[in-house]
Amino acid sequence: MGKDAARAEWDNPMQFVLSCVSYAVGLGNVWRFSYLCQMHGGGGFLIPYMLMLVLLGVPLFYMELAIGQKMRLGSIGAWRAISPYLGGVGLASVVTSMYLCLYYNVINAWSFWYLFHSFQSVLPWAECPVNSNLTGHVEECERATPTQYFFYRETLDISGSIEENGGIHMGQALCLLLAWIIVYLFIVKGVKSTGKVVYFTATFPYLVLIIYLIRGVTLHGAINGVKYMFTPKMEQLANPTTWINAATQVFFSLGLGFGSLIAFASYNQYNNNFEKQAIVVSMVNSSTSIFASIVTFSIYGFKATFNYESCLERVRLLLLNTFDLAEDTISLESVNHWIAELNRTHPEQFASLGGRLETCDLEAELDTAVEGTGLAFIVYSEAIKNMPVSQLWSVLYFIMLLLLGMGSMLGNVIAVITPLSDLKFISHYMSTKTLNGLVCLFCLLLGLGFTTRSGNYWFTMFNDYGATFSLLFIVLIEVITVCYIYSGENKFEKDVEDMLGHRLNWYWKIMLAGVSPILLIALFLFYIVNYIQGGTPTYQAWNKELGKSVVTEYPPYAQAFIGLLLASSVCCIPLTALYTYCKKRNLASGKRERTVSTVSA
Amino acid sequence: MEEGCMINSHFLGISLFMRCLRMLVRILVLLYLAGAPALAQTLCQPNASNGYKVRISIKTALGNQAYEWNENEMFLFRATMAFAMRRYYKTETYNVDNIIMCNQTLRVSFWFVVTSPENSTMLIPNADVEKAVSMSRHRINNAFLLTDRTLEFLGIHPTLAAPVNPDTPPWLIVFGVVIGAVFAGIIALLVSSLLQKRRKEKGMMEDGQDEEDRQMKGVENDNVLDGIYNRGFTDDDRFTKL
Numbered sequence: 065m066g067k068d069a070a071r072a073e074w075d076n077p078m079q080f081v082l083s084c085v086s087y088a089v090g091l092g093n094v095w096r097f098s099y100l101c102q103m104h105g106g107g108g109f110l111i112p113y114m115l116m117l118v119l120l121g122v123p124l125f126y127m128e129l130a131i132g133q134k135m136r137l138g139s140i141g142a143w144r145a146i147s148p149y150l151g152g153v154g155l156a157s158v159v160t161s162m163y164l165c166l167y168y169n170v171i172n173a174w175s176f177w178y179l180f181h182s183f184q185s186v187l188p189w190a191e192c193p194v195n196s197n198l199t200g201h202v203e204e205c206e207r208a209t210p211t212q213y214f215f216y217r218e219t220l221d222i223s224g225s226i227e228e229n230g231g232i233h234m235g236q237a238l239c240l241l242l243a244w245i246i247v248y249l250f251i252v253k254g255v256k257s258t259g260k261v262v263y264f265t266a267t268f269p270y271l272v273l274i275i276y277l278i279r280g281v282t283l284h285g286a287i288n289g290v291k292y293m294f295t296p297k298m299e300q301l302a303n304p305t306t307w308i309n310a311a312t313q314v315f316f317s318l319g320l321g322f323g324s325l326i327a328f329a330s331y332n333q334y335n336n337n338f339e340k341q342a343i344v345v346s347m348v349n350s351s352t353s354i355f356a357s358i359v360t361f362s363i364y365g366f367k368a369t370f371n372y373e374s375c376l377e378r379v380r381l382l383l384l385n386t387f388d389l390a391e392d393t394i395s396l397e398s399v400n401h402w403i404a405e406l407n408r409t410h411p412e413q414f415a416s417l418g419g420r421l422e423t424c425d426l427e428a429e430l431d432t433a434v435e436g437t438g439l440a441f442i443v444y445s446e447a448i449k450n451m452p453v454s455q456l457w458s459v460l461y462f463i464m465l466l467l468l469g470m471g472s473m474l475g476n477v478i479a480v481i482t483p484l485s486d487l488k489f490i491s492h493y494m495s496t497k498t499l500n501g502l503v504c505l506f507c508l509l510l511g512l513g514f515t516t517r518s519g520n521y522w523f524t525m526f527n528d529y530g531a532t533f534s535l536l537f538i539v540l541i542e543v544i545t546v547c548y549i550y551s552g553e554n555k556f557e558k559d560v561e562d563m564l565g566h567r568l569n570w571y572w573k574i575m576l577a578g579v580s581p582i583l584l585i586a587l588f589l590f591y592i593v594n595y596i597q598g599g600t601p602t603y604q605a606w607n608k609e610l611g612k613s614v615v616t617e618y619p620p621y622a623q624a625f626i627g628l629l630l631a632s633s634v635c636c637i638p639l640t641a642l643y644t645y646c647k648k649r650n651l652a653s654g655k656r657e658r659t660v661s662t663v664s665a
Numbered sequence: 666m667e668e669g670c671m672i673n674s675h676f677l678g679i680s681l682f683m684r685c686l687r688m689l690v691r692i693l694v695l696l697y698l699a700g701a702p703a704l705a706q707t708l709c710q711p712n713a714s715n716g717y718k719v720r721i722s723i724k725t726a727l728g729n730q731a732y733e734w735n736e737n738e739m740f741l742f743r744a745t746m747a748f749a750m751r752r753y754y755k756t757e758t759y760n761v762d763n764i765i766m767c768n769q770t771l772r773v774s775f776w777f778v779v780t781s782p783e784n785s786t787m788l789i790p791n792a793d794v795e796k797a798v799s800m801s802r803h804r805i806n807n808a809f810l811l812t813d814r815t816l817e818f819l820g821i822h823p824t825l826a827a828p829v830n831p832d833t834p835p836w837l838i839v840f841g842v843v844i845g846a847v848f849a850g851i852i853a854l855l856v857s858s859l860l861q862k863r864r865k866e867k868g869m870m871e872d873g874q875d876e877e878d879r880q881m882k883g884v885e886n887d888n889v890l891d892g893i894y895n896r897g898f899t900d901d902d903r904f905t906k907l
Contacts, residue, residue: 179839180835180836180843183835183839194827199825200822242843245847249854252854388771388774389771389772391723391724391772
């Protein structure tokens with residue numbers, strides 16, 4: 065095995081496991097899982113989630129690790145080795161990973177921005193800034209909230225729609241530059257440097273999560289949030305969207321189809337026990353999701369209770385001021401009683417209150433489901449600003465976000481670099497260090513487009529369409545290939561037995577050959593149907609005058625770009641197959657000619 | 666005897682007259698005193714055009730250490746307002762009598778108007794009162810241990826503190842520190858890899874002979890042979906039963 069002996073390797077299997085954990089445990093575990101739990105009936109969501117993990121997630125994870133470890137090449141080389149016509153699968157993975165690299169580091173840039181702004185005596189998103197003549201606060205901030213204003217105006221300087229471009233936000237650009245330099249530092253020496261970094265990026269977030277858990281459950285009102293999350297609403301299980309969302313969450317949380325897992329596993333030793341490791345990493349990923357959602361919900365509970373009590377306080381003051389009652393007549397608990405009382409005794413005066421009287425509802429506050437990158441920055445920073453010693457908590461939180469994001473970025477970038485460095489014509493011309501630097505520079509320059517004033521809208525487009533659909537297609541082709549095309553079903557079994565020393569369990573066989581492909585096809589069809597039924601794709605545009613987001617349709621050129629995003633990665637598969645077929649036919653016909661000429665000569 | 670009786674009745678008449686006069690004066694004084702507040706009352710009315718409503722929230726501001734709002738506190742308020750008017754007009758003519766308050770409620774809110782020291786029936790216009798209050802707002806708040814939010818003059822907006830604009834925004838300083846550390850890391854990495862290369866070169870020169878031999882073996886017909894692992898080759902022999 066001449067070339068393979070020179071291939072870099074992890075120092076020990078622990079580094080491999082930690083790098084998989086660091087890659088899989090990302091921002092989605094903190095935000096998206098909590099959101100899905102909230103949307104689909106709290107504790108009851110765990111049932112479809114665990115089921116999908118066992119049926120879909122773990123077998124596919126196992127398969128990708130097996131391929132990477134056997135072929136010892138990145139995704140392009142690995143799939144080309146399995147079947148020359150399917151090198152396109154690897155290429156599609158690389159293209160999708162490239163899209164992910166472009167926009168994912170922007171989240172890290174935002175985390176850096178928030179982190180740097182946490183070192184102030186008053187957090188900048190705690191209060192509205194005063195306007196120019198010092199009479200009041202800035203209007204946009206008054207209509208929205210200070211945290212929203214800080215995110216949309218000071219962090220992004222967002223424009224009104226995707227068509228209105230603007231200049232690059234210098235602060236964001238600097239943070240993005242910093243993020244890419246750090247990513248380069250982590251990967252510059254290949255797995256030697258990555259292997260050491262993941263000790264930190266995989267473990268430190270857990271430390272912060274534990275600290276936050278202790279802080280979170282001791283906050284006033286946290287119990288409301290945790291109770292809300294764990295109260296199962298079993299009727300949600302009848303909703304098919306619940307199952308689909310569970311499958312999607314398992315799928316994307318484990319990072320299947322990007323080629324990162326194949327790349328990581330390709331640096332393994334040949335006889336590494338990846339079966340145990342696959343189960344361990346999947347379990348760690350899921351339990352982190354559940355653990356993080358407890359933290360998230362205790363913080364949501366705190367925030368909802370805080371808002372509810374502020375609302376009650378405002379109503380109390382309004383009643384005191386309108387009816388000129390002494391300060392201690394109405395307490396927070398008796399507000400509702402007094403509303404009824406005053407309505408009875410002074411009906412006309414009460415009617416004059418009109419719209420100023422707010423209804424305060426704790427359930428409604430908890431029900432405001434929040435998801436997605438921007439919203440999560442806004443909601444968490446709003447909760448943090450109300451905590452005592454908020455600067456400390458802010459710093460801790462954003463460091464945790466950074467580590468989670470950086471860990472996932474490592475996987476994304478390695479998924480792009482490993483297949484490229486395996487290609488002969490690239491490795492002939494430049495060293496790995498130069499290749500790494502070029503890839504990072506290229507992604508940085510293109511990523512600057514996401515730091516413009518309309519950049520966040522392009523970011524959302526990439527986030528929603530860049531990876532979701534193509535991944536399903538890629539993994540579907542992968543499973544079908546491995547099970548049915550790779551020289552018959554037994555070939556994969558023999559490879560695994562070769563590496564592990566024991567035969568494939570019946571569980572893996574049934575899942576990989578039957579259940580997972582069926583579930584994948586179902587998911588795939590659902591996505592297509594949903595996309596067609598959804599009509600024109602829309603996005604949330606920030607309206608400055610209203611101080612909130614409005615639903616806007618994408619302009620035609622943006623819709624064309626979405627189509628391009630989807631097509632560019634998916635088309636790699638059939639196009640590469642076609643190209644290989646043509647090349648083989650030319651080669652075959654060329655050989656025939658040569659044979660004829662030799663005989664005649 | 667008759668002369669004494671006549672003088673007595675004369676004295677009686679005069680004392681009666683004096684008594685009546687005194688009573689009249691007392692009545693007039695009382696009327697005046699009663700009338701003055703009545704006059705003042707007509708000057709100070711809720712929703713008066715030249716008055717302001719004040720709302721005080723002592724318990725919100727001070728919690729357990731809240732003091733009770735009584736006549737003395739009202740007096741302090743009038744004195745503070747007179748001080749504010751003096752400070753604004755830069756004269757010494759304002760007095761507590763010039764601040765008239767009315768419509769006090771349990772909330773602790775009341776209306777007040779300011780009369781001119783020269784003419785007690787003339788009110789100082791709103792705009793001047795507002796400017797005077799704004800100028801001495803900080804002193805007024807501190808006299809009562811309250812803040813802009815807990816001692817409200819309805820209609821007079823507190824001037825917000827000017828934002829502190831440091832020369833370098835603080836986030837840039839932290840950014841500079843972090844990126845400096847990162848560049849230091851890069852330089853350390855480059856230096857260490859350079860040192861490693863130099864050490865390897867020294868090692869290479871010592872076994873140069875073996876290097877040549879190894880290289881010779883791979884060359885044939887001027888082509889360097891590159892061995893490629895043939896993946897099609899499977900070691901199936903292991904699995905055959907025989």
